[in-house]
Amino acid sequence: MDSVRIDKWLLAARFFKSRALATHACELGRIEANGQRSKASRDVRVGDTLEIRNEGGTFQVEVLGLSDVRGSAAVAQALYRETAASMAAREKVEAERKAMHALGLAPEGRPSKRDRQQLDRVRGRG
Template sequence: MILLPVKDLLASLSSIGRWANVHLYENGEVTSVRMDKWLWAARFFKTRALAARACELGRITSNGQAAKPARDVRVGDLLLVRNDGGDFQVEVLLLSEVRGPAAVAQTLYRETDASREQRQKLAEERKAMPHFEAMREGRPSKRDRRELSRLRGRG
């Protein structure tokens, strides 16, 4: 992975259009952004309300401490984000209060290698799990009922 300085990163995003320079803040312009706004802008959650709810439920930690929705996010913070997509441990690279294209959102943070490996390992485990087969329509056959009884520990 190649890491670019902020100015080079912003220049490389010029093809995205107006989002590249308007909504990303360098260190000198804005020093912090609300946690729920940043999580929404970084596309970890589809709505700001969902991001705030995740903070309230303790699914977001900032530098090892539980994060409330109004907590300030600063460049360099280490966040642990637990959502439906898995557990993400990310370092904040840029700040944004506005949700833009996914290409811009991915430049706001860098996922740690350990986090990426752990998510890949969990995905492989899920693939290796036996496939769940839903019941067919109608009444189960005698054979199916016996199998269900065995699974439930009744016979």
């Protein structure tokens, strides 16, 4: 096997819980392969770099192995290597979230539309 569909690989690497969610993320432009937005049918090869945005954060990974079936977590972790910059950025976001919660700045309940817009601007999405 020299290539696999990106939606199948994302499922096998456990970035998404179902192939439908992986396909939907591709449609929304949350998956980039080698700096380009990718469709669900794009083939992934060993050595490709992927940027994956999901509820767990933004991951920048290098593909080390190919699989089209979902296996154990140990097998999934052997399929990719996360970059050091990606790990540092995710740790920083987590530390900020914990600090906000510790200071009591965490919002109570669901954020309003205005609150969500402000969060998006802070996170660089808006």
